[in-house]
Amino acid sequence: MNLKHLRNVVLRNLNLFLIAFFSSIIVVTFINTISPRVYESTTDIFVSTPAAGLDISTLVAGSTFSQQRVKSYAEIINSPMTLQPVIDKLKLDISPAELTRMVRATAPLDTVIIKISVKNSDAQLASLLANAIARQFELTAAELEITDGAGLTQVKVSTVRESVPSLYPISPKPKINYLFGLAFAFLFSIGVGLIREIFDQTVKNESHITKSLLGVIDFDPEVDSEPISNSDSYSNRSESFRQIRVNVLDILGKTKLKSIGVSSSISGEGKSSFVANLAYSIALTGKKVCILECDMRRPTLVKFFSRYAKSPRSLRSGGGMSQLLTSEQESLTLLKIRKSISKVEVSGTTFDFIPCGVIPPDPAELLSKASLSKIMSTLKKSYDLVLVDSPPTLPIGDALIIGKSVEGVILLAKAGIVRKKQLKTTIGFHENLGNHVLGVCLNMAPLIDRAEEYGYQSSKHVYDSTYSYKNYYRNSSKTPYAPIDSMGTPKTTLLDFFKRFYSR
Numbered sequence: 001m002n003l004k005h006l007r008n009v010v011l012r013n014l015n016l017f018l019i020a021f022f023s024s025i026i027v028v029t030f031i032n033t034i035s036p037r038v039y040e041s042t043t044d045i046f047v048s049t050p051a052a053g054l055d056i057s058t059l060v061a062g063s064t065f066s067q068q069r070v071k072s073y074a075e076i077i078n079s080p081m082t083l084q085p086v087i088d089k090l091k092l093d094i095s096p097a098e099l100t101r102m103v104r105a106t107a108p109l110d111t112v113i114i115k116i117s118v119k120n121s122d123a124q125l126a127s128l129l130a131n132a133i134a135r136q137f138e139l140t141a142a143e144l145e146i147t148d149g150a151g152l153t154q155v156k157v158s159t160v161r162e163s164v165p166s167l168y169p170i171s172p173k174p175k176i177n178y179l180f181g182l183a184f185a186f187l188f189s190i191g192v193g194l195i196r197e198i199f200d201q202t203v204k205n206e207s208h209i210t211k212s213l214l215g216v217i218d219f220d221p222e223v224d225s226e227p228i229s230n231s232d233s234y235s236n237r238s239e240s241f242r243q244i245r246v247n248v249l250d251i252l253g254k255t256k257l258k259s260i261g262v263s264s265s266i267s268g269e270g271k272s273s274f275v276a277n278l279a280y281s282i283a284l285t286g287k288k289v290c291i292l293e294c295d296m297r298r299p300t301l302v303k304f305f306s307r308y309a310k311s312p313r314s315l316r317s318g319g320g321m322s323q324l325l326t327s328e329q330e331s332l333t334l335l336k337i338r339k340s341i342s343k344v345e346v347s348g349t350t351f352d353f354i355p356c357g358v359i360p361p362d363p364a365e366l367l368s369k370a371s372l373s374k375i376m377s378t379l380k381k382s383y384d385l386v387l388v389d390s391p392p393t394l395p396i397g398d399a400l401i402i403g404k405s406v407e408g409v410i411l412l413a414k415a416g417i418v419r420k421k422q423l424k425t426t427i428g429f430h431e432n433l434g435n436h437v438l439g440v441c442l443n444m445a446p447l448i449d450r451a452e453e454y455g456y457q458s459s460k461h462v463y464d465s466t467y468s469y470k471n472y473y474r475n476s477s478k479t480p481y482a483p484i485d486s487m488g489t490p491k492t493t494l495l496d497f498f499k500r501f502y503s504r
Contacts, residue, residue, distance in 0.1 A: 005490070006190070008036075008167075008499055009190060009193040009194060009197065009486065010186075010189065010190065010193070012469065013190075013192060013193040013196070013235070014189075015227070015363060016188075016192060016193070017185055017188075019183070019190045020185035020186040020189055021181075021182065021186075023185075024181030024182070024185045025178070025181060026176075027178045027181065027381065028178055028180075028181040031060040031172065031173050031177065032172050032177055035171065036121050037121060037169040037171070037172075038119050038120070038121060038127050038169055038170055038171040039119070039120060039121070039122070039123035039165070039166045039168075039169050039170065040119045040126060040166060040167055040170045041116065041123070041127040041129070041130040041133040041163035041164070041165065042115055042116065042117045042118075042124040042130060042159050042161075042163055043115075043116045043130040043131055043133070043159060043161060043162055043163045044113055044114070044115055044159070044161040045113070045114045045116065045134050045137065045138070045157055045158065045159050045160065046112060046113055046117075046157070046158045046159075046160045047070050047073060047112045047113075047114065047141075047154050047155055047156070047157055048112065048155065048158065049155055049156070050386045056313075058155075067204060068178050069112075069155050069203065070107045070111070070112050070113070070286050071107055073105075073114055073137070073141060073157070073385065074105045074106060074114050075105075075106075076140075076144075077103065077105040077114070077116060077133065078100045078103050079138055082133060082136050082140045082156050082196045083096040083099045083103070083133070083138050084096050084132055084378050085101070085136050085139075086132045086136050086198070086311055089132060090128065090129070090132060094273060095275070099129075099424065102118055102119050102126075103116065103117070103118050103129070103133060104117045104118075104119075105117075107300055108247050112161065113160070116133055116134055116137075117130070118130040118133070118163075119170070120305035123167075124165050124166040126162045126165070126166070127164055127165040127166070127448070128161075128407060130162075130163040131159075131162050131163055134159045135159065136163070137157060138157045138159070141155065141157040142157075156257055158208065167257075171271075174459050176292055180205070187352065188302040189403075199423070201419060201420050201421060202416050202419050202420070203407075203413045203414075203415060203416075203418050203419070203420055203421045203423055203442070204415055204416060204417075204420065205415070205442070206442060208420055209413065209423070209440050209442065210424065210427070211411070211427055211437060211439055211440045212245075212438070212439035212440070213439060213440060213441075213442065214244050214245045214247045214248065214410065214440065214441045215240055215241075215244035215441050215442075216233075216240060216243075216245060216427065216441070216442040216443065216445050217237060217241065217244070217274070217441060217442065217443045217444065218235075218236035218237045218240050218445050219237070219239040219444045221443060227273055227276060227277075227304045227418055228276055228277055228280050228304070228346050229277055229280075237240075239461035240469060241281045241380060242281065244278065244281070245278070245281040245282055245285070246277070247439070248260070248410075248438075249282065249287075251408070251438055251439075252384075252385065254367055255408075257405075257407040257408050257438075258380040258383070258384065258385060258386060258403075258407065259376050259380055259385075259388065259389055259406040259407045259408070259477075260385065260386070260407070260408045260409070260410055260438065261263075261386070261387075261388040261390045261399070261402050261403050261405075261406040261408070261409045261410070262268055262274060262275045262278075262387060262388065262389060262390060262394060262409075262410050262411075262412065263391070263392060263399040263403070263409060263410075263411055263412070263426075264389040264392045264393065264411060264412040264413070264414070265392060265393055265394050265411070265413065265418045265422040265423050265425070265426040266333075266392050266394055266395065266415070266417070266422060267298070267391075267392045267395065268417070269392070269412045269413065269414035269417065269418060269442045269443055269444075270412060270413045270414060271302065271390070272295070272300045272301050272304065272391065273394075274412055274441065275291060275387050275389045275442065276291070276301060276304050276305070278387065278443075279351050279385075279387050280346050280349060281293050282384075282385060282403045283350070283351040284349050287384040288351075288382070288383045288385075289351040289352070289383060289384065289385050289386075289387065290341070290351065290352040290353070290354065290379055290383045290385075290386050290387070290468050291351065291352070291353045291354070291386075291387045291388075291389065291391065292321060292354050292375070292379075292380075292386065292388045292400070293320070293321060293353070293354065293356040293389050294321055294356070294372075294386070294388050294389060294390055294391075294402050295356065295389050295390060295391045295398075296321070296322060296356050296359055296360055296363035296367070296391075296398070296468045297327020297359070297363055297391055297396065298391070298400070301353065301355065301358035301389055302355050302356070303322065305342070305344045305353055305355075316498065319428075320337055320340050320341070320354060320355040320356050320358070321354055321356050321357055321375075322336060322353070322356060322357040322358050322359070322366065323340065323358070323365065324340055324354070325360075325369060325371045325372060326360075326366065326371075326374055327371065332343065333442045334381070334382065335377050337354075337375060337378055337379065339352055340354050340355075340357070341353070342354070342355065343449045347433050363391075363398055364397055364398055364401065364493060367398055367401045367402060368401055372401075372405045373405045376406065377407050378390060386406075386456040388402055388406055389406075390402045390403070390409075391430055393411075393426045393430070394422060394425065394426060394429075397431075397453070397483060400429055400430065400433055403430050403435035404434070404435060406435075407436065408436045408437075408438040408472070409430055409435050409437050410437075410439060410440075410441060411423070411427065411437060411439075411441070412440070412441050412442055412443050413425060413432075413441070413442055413443065414443045414444050414448040415443065415444050415445050416443055416444075417444075421441070425440050427440075
């Protein structure tokens with residue numbers, strides 16, 4: 001992992017970091033509020049060896065002797081011998097053991113000074129205790145040390161600095177606590193982000209697609225109100241379909257194909273919308289295009305084309321693919337097929353459409369009949385391209401059956417939704433049956449990618465004039481992020497994040 005990778009993880013989990021940050025601020029503020037204030041007072045005592053009255057010529061050095069005494073004194077200051085008289089004198093209602101937990105004696109290295117520190121919630125009491133313990137220890141030390149004939153001890157303990165009540169508590173420490181809260185939020189978001197990356201196996205960009213990439217379709221917040229991109233638009237999504245059209249027409253020119261099936265790995269990847277836009281985009285070049293709605297389980301193209309069809313009632317008249325497939329193969333003449341064809345006109349451009357019709361009880365068995373191949377052969381004589389809207393491949397086998405009746409298959413992969421293994425399995429299913437997979441299109445790629453994770457990594461995503469960008473989104477209140485990045489869309493909630501995390 002490098003710094004750039006770490007930066008990307010933070011950006012992709014920015015919302016989680018903000019949630020963790022503000023949560024830690026609230027928790028730290030609560031802790032700082034309810035935590036008792038603790039004050040500390042310190043007294044310094046000096047340990048010396050008297051210069052007169054004692055014969056210290058046998059000692060290694062007077063200073064060494066004092067330093068050794070200091071180490072021992074620091075250990076016994078907390079003894080009941082010193083603390084009990086202090087408790088009695090101050091009339092405290094505590095035991096020596098309880099007072100011991102408040103007192104700390106330290107001896108700085110190579111010095112003859114002992115620092116006595118007392119912590120208490122009362123600053124006045126802490127100062128009073130520190131001074132009392134220092135004075136009492138002068139008496140305790142005198143009792144412990146050996147005296148000469150004149151009654152003088154070998155060492156002398158003196159208070160050199162008395163404590164004063166502290167104005168500021170040593171605990172809690174708000175600044176340090178807030179710093180720890182910030183560090184926790186940062187490390188938590190980084191940790192969760194790395195775990196998500198480890199377990200996240202979804203397709204995000206072109207590097208995750210092993211098959212030929214035909215193009216990347218950008219997310220369009222206006223797609224619900226305008227399913228088919230306007231040819232006059234300079235939006236990223238319109239340009240995406242122009243790019244895919246170039247690639248598809250190039251394949252058609254080289255291979256002489258006239259029928260293409262469109263499928264996906266799982267449901268909800270936008271294949272029906274893709275078929276409608278691709279047919280419209282190719283029809284703009286003057287090609288004759290016909291769409292077959294062979295998704296007989298959840299047909300959606302009828303909803304798309306209801307606003308565009310010259311006779312919307314014909315889309316729901318009962319005729320369609322289900323009726324054609326139940327007909328005898330010999331009776332599938334071009335004239336009979338034309339009765340099920342509806343004209344769809346978008347901005348002056350027309351293409352043909354055969355709806356699903358009545359949803360049959362046995363779609364797979366119906367598609368397995370030779371009638372589908374007969375319909376395809378008949379239509380290819382009259383059209384430059386026949387596009388077939390197929391169901392998703394993995395849940396049901398209809399798409400594999402349709403793939404055997406068309407000359408090529410285009411697979412759609414929705415960024416951040418379909419997993420790499422699912423896409424690989426889908427490609428394998430088609431290729432094992434001999435279906436010709438022309439390539440894969442990455443769908444719903446965000447226009448703005450703060451962490452360079454999703455979408456096509458090229459200048460295509462930034463090659464838009466300011467005018468066209470503002471003009472395209474002038475009526476949209478939505479931010480142009482695809483709702484597939486669980487940390488990069490305004491729609492994201494914490495519940496959505498955990499749902500995505502545990503579903504991987």
